Amino acid sequence: MNATVNVIRAELFKALRKRRTYILAALQWVLLPVLVLIAGRVVQVNVSGSFVDEGELVDTIIQVIASPFGIARLSLMGPSYVSPTFYMIVIALFAALLIGEEKSQNMWKTALVAQPNRLAVLGGKFVVAMTLYAAFLLGAYLSSILFGAIGMVFLPTNFTGEWGALLGLYALQWLHGAAAFMFAFLMIFLARNIALGIVMVFFLPALLEGLYTVYRTAIGFQPLNRLNVIFQALRLRTTLEELPRYFFTYNQYAPARSPTFELVTALGGDAAGSDFGPFSNFLGAGITLSHATLVMAGYAVFFGALLTWLFLRRDVQ
Amino acid sequence: MTAISAAGLTKRYGRVAAVEDVSFDITEGEIVGFLGPNGAGKTTTLRLLAGLIHPTQGTSQILGRPVPGSGLLEVGTMIEEPSFYPYLTGRANLKHASLLHGGVSENRIDEVLEFVRMEQASNKKVAAYSQGMRQRLGLARALLWRPRVLLLDEPTNGLDPVGIAEIRENLRMIAREGVTILISSHILAEIEKVVERILAIDKGKLRFDGPLQQLLQRLDAQTLSYRLAATDHEALNRALRTLGYTPEPVDDRFVRVTVPTAEASRLLSQLIEHQVEILEARREADTLEGAYLRLVEEDGRPS
Numbered sequence: 045m046n047a048t049v050n051v052i053r054a055e056l057f058k059a060l061r062k063r064r065t066y067i068l069a070a071l072q073w074v075l076l077p078v079l080v081l082i083a084g085r086v087v088q089v090n091v092s093g094s095f096v097d098e099g100e101l102v103d104t105i106i107q108v109i110a111s112p113f114g115i116a117r118l119s120l121m122g123p124s125y126v127s128p129t130f131y132m133i134v135i136a137l138f139a140a141l142l143i144g145e146e147k148s149q150n151m152w153k154t155a156l157v158a159q160p161n162r163l164a165v166l167g168g169k170f171v172v173a174m175t176l177y178a179a180f181l182l183g184a185y186l187s188s189i190l191f192g193a194i195g196m197v198f199l200p201t202n203f204t205g206e207w208g209a210l211l212g213l214y215a216l217q218w219l220h221g222a223a224a225f226m227f228a229f230l231m232i233f234l235a236r237n238i239a240l241g242i243v244m245v246f247f248l249p250a251l252l253e254g255l256y257t258v259y260r261t262a263i264g265f266q267p268l269n270r271l272n273v274i275f276q277a278l279r280l281r282t283t284l285e286e287l288p289r290y291f292f293t294y295n296q297y298a299p300a301r302s303p304t305f306e307l308v309t310a311l312g313g314d315a316a317g318s319d320f321g322p323f324s325n326f327l328g329a330g331i332t333l334s335h336a337t338l339v340m341a342g343y344a345v346f347f348g349a350l351l352t353w354l355f356l357r358r359d360v361q
Numbered sequence: 362m363t364a365i366s367a368a369g370l371t372k373r374y375g376r377v378a379a380v381e382d383v384s385f386d387i388t389e390g391e392i393v394g395f396l397g398p399n400g401a402g403k404t405t406t407l408r409l410l411a412g413l414i415h416p417t418q419g420t421s422q423i424l425g426r427p428v429p430g431s432g433l434l435e436v437g438t439m440i441e442e443p444s445f446y447p448y449l450t451g452r453a454n455l456k457h458a459s460l461l462h463g464g465v466s467e468n469r470i471d472e473v474l475e476f477v478r479m480e481q482a483s484n485k486k487v488a489a490y491s492q493g494m495r496q497r498l499g500l501a502r503a504l505l506w507r508p509r510v511l512l513l514d515e516p517t518n519g520l521d522p523v524g525i526a527e528i529r530e531n532l533r534m535i536a537r538e539g540v541t542i543l544i545s546s547h548i549l550a551e552i553e554k555v556v557e558r559i560l561a562i563d564k565g566k567l568r569f570d571g572p573l574q575q576l577l578q579r580l581d582a583q584t585l586s587y588r589l590a591a592t593d594h595e596a597l598n599r600a601l602r603t604l605g606y607t608p609e610p611v612d613d614r615f616v617r618v619t620v621p622t623a624e625a626s627r628l629l630s631q632l633i634e635h636q637v638e639i640l641e642a643r644r645e646a647d648t649l650e651g652a653y654l655r656l657v658e659e660d661g662r663p664s
Contacts, residue, residue: 046463054460061449150444153413154502158461160412160433359414 047161051168052175054159055142059176062141068134073183076122077115077191084110084199103200108310112192113205117303119184120214124300128246131297132228135221136245138176139228142169144238152360166229166355173225174218181218185211216299216333223340224296226347233355249292256287289331290339298336362425364389364510364541365410369419372405379405381565382419387543387558389424389509392536394556394573395545402565403545404441407512410543411438423510434462437508439516443499447488451479451498454487455505462506473501477531492519500531511535513544517551529555553577585625586645588615592638600635617645 059065084106092102108114123130146152159165195201231248232241263271265281275281288294365387372380380402387393397403408414410421412429426432445454452470459465474480477497482490490498496516503511516532517525532555536542543560546552559576561569569576588611591597601608601618608616620628632639 050461050463054457057453057460058446058449058457061453063448145446149446151446153408153411153438153440154444154458155461156413157411157433157436157438158458158506159463160429160431162429357415359408361408361413 047159047164048168048171051159051165052171055169055172056175059138059141059172064137064141065176068137069180069183072119072123072130072134072180073187074191076119076184077188080110080115080118081191081195081199084195084201088199105311106199107201107204108307110192110195110199111201111205112189112196112203113207113210114201115192115195116185116188116205116207116210117307119188120181120210120217120300121303121307124297128250129293129297131217131221131300132224132246134180135173135177135224135228136232136242138173139225139232139245140238140242142173143229144232144241146360147233147236148238150361156360162356163352166352170225170229173229174222177221177225178218181214185214210303213299213302216337217297219337220296220299220340223292223344223347226344226351227292230347230351230354233351233358253288253291253293256291289335292343294331295336295339295343298331298333302333362389363387363422364391364424365543366422366425367406367410367419368421370406370409370416370421371418372409372414373417378565380409380562383562383565383567384419385560385567385570387541389541390539391558392532392542392544392556393558393560394552395543395560395562396547396552396569397545397562398547401547401562403547403562404514405565406562407438407440407514407543407545411436411440411512413440434506435509436512437503437506437510438512438514439499439503440512440514442518443495443502445487445490445495445498448486450484450486451490451494452483454498455483455502458502459505465505469505469507473504476504476534477501478527493521493524496520496524496528500528504535509540511540511542511544513542515546516544517546525551584619585622586617586619587625587628588617588641588643588645589632589639590614590616590641591632592640596635597632597637597639600632600637603635604631615641 087102087109088106109118123134146155155165156162192201192203227249228241228245231244232238235241235244263269265272265275265284272281275284363386366385368384370380370383371378383402383406395403395406405414409416410423410428412433421428423430423432424435445451446457449457452474455470455473459470471480474483477500479494479497479501482494487495487498496519500513500516503513513532517528520528529551532542532544536555542556544552544556553573556573559569559571559573560567561576589597589601594614594616598608598616601616606618606620608618611617618628629639629642
């Protein structure tokens with residue numbers, strides 16, 4: 045236990061002296077809220093009082109996107125909709141800092157002599173990764189309140205919102221990061237090269253899931269054709285059709301994407317009655333949060349076990 | 362008490378054996394030189410002892426505890442060129458290592474920095490350090506937690522003569538505190554003033570394990586190399602050939618000549634008899650690529 049605490053202290057010491065940590069935090073904590081406030085102001089100045097502004101429509105839109113709660117909700121959702129997702133960028137870069145630098149800077153020979161308990165080294169690095177990620181998400185939540193309050197000076201917004209429920213989604217998104225960090229650690233450690241490891245973290249799940257989607261769209265599982273006959277014979281058809289429910293990315297971002305329909309409805313859309321087809325999973329529909337959390341726990345156990353096995357066995361130079 | 366113990370240590374990469382069946386015991390407080398040409402298996406052996414790589418066969422122990430294990434907390438290492446986080450200062454790199462290990466005070470960081478004369482530069486980022494500064498900082502880091510065993514791999518690599526002398530002096534001081542030191546080098550002269558016992562390795566196999574004097578006698582019993590400069594370079598070459606030696610040009614000024622030890626004392630007088638005016642004569646440091654390999658080739662088996 046002491047060894048793990050030592051590793052946590054050392055890795056925090058290192059991470060807090062790396063400029064990258066602050067750049068990532070600034071992007072999430074400052075840039076996104078500022079952009080949202082600018083958007084809110086633009087809408088207010090240009091649309092308010094125009095022919096589209098019936099009643100309190102514009103004020104409602106501004107409240108939905110640029111109120112303290114609106115910014116906090118967008119700060120959770122926004123990073124999950126860029127590609128590669130900002131969450132994965134943050135996770136990959138923190139993972140590279142914590143487990144990739146030892147290889148690139150030839151530091152394993154020093155780190156594993158200063159602390160030869162490899163399990164403690166891996167455990168400590170994982171705890172630090174999760175701590176930094178928690179600070180990153182909590183900072184986004186708190187900075188939304190701050191910037192939202194600043195916005196209240198020049199925008200017709202207030203503090204209304206389901207703050208507790210939103211904080212719960214932030215916490216769940218953080219928890220889902222455990223599997224993502226295990227995956228990122230594994231890829232970067234496996235690749236022995238930071239750049240290749242990061243590329244694998246960004247694109248490997250998307251590539252596998254994309255190939256599945258192409259197959260499903262182009263060929264499908266329903267008709268009995270030459271390609272599907274094997275799946276049919278193995279009674280895998282239903283399993284394959286259900287596969288997207290277990291995809292890494294869909295489940296990973298489920299908490300962040302879950303307010304999507306609520307937001308669409310708040311902006312006047314008819315999200316509940318729409319069929320988004322193959323985009324349902326992408327938009328956070330079709331899977332419950334408890335399902336997503338269970339799936340991510342499974343991924344965390346799988347990647348964690350593989351990573352630990354490799355880390356304890358591998359020779360380091 | 363045995364500080365370092367290796368029993369049948371073997372490391373293979375595919376079919377290639379980097380280290381094969383290496384066994385030795387080093388008593389606490391001993392300073393042992395680990396000699397061998399580049400690629401002989403020195404670094405692999407040190408990595409095995411430090412728990413960085415896993416043996417294919419055999420075991421090792423540090424202070425009676427198996428490797429890998431808690432015994433490694435008593436070990437300080439400097440394996441190959443020391444590496445650091447370049448965006449941290451020298452002091453911050455030491456702080457990071459001390460936090461990782463645990464139980465190291467701020468005062469101790471100051472002590473080791475002072476010991477290697479790096480107090481002034483310790484607040485600069487390591488990216489700006491010279492090779493010599495990195496080498497000294499690497500030694501400071503190896504000493505941070507007052508290790509009882511030091512594993513040093515070519516600690517003088519890339520250093521100028523002043524730097525080499527400084528490291529040598531540092532090692533003598535560390536040894537006086539009873540620290541067990543296993544220090545590898547491919548240059549006998551670099552460590553012969555520090556060590557008491559030699560382990561010599563070649564092609565992954567231990568070829569010699571004994572007192573330094575015994576190895577020196579065996580090397581001296583064969584040949585010695587000299588660098589010679591004379592007023593007339595051509596006359597010197599002619600005289601050496603006449604005497605039956607083969608001069609090897611070093612540069613415009615010097616030639617190298619290897620002579621049997623028994624004839625070494627007569628070399629200068631013979632040259633003078635041949636009317637050669639010698640300006641400078643230096644005995645060359647015997648490198649293991651040269652002298653030791655000759656010993657191994659002629660001996661062909663471990664002593």
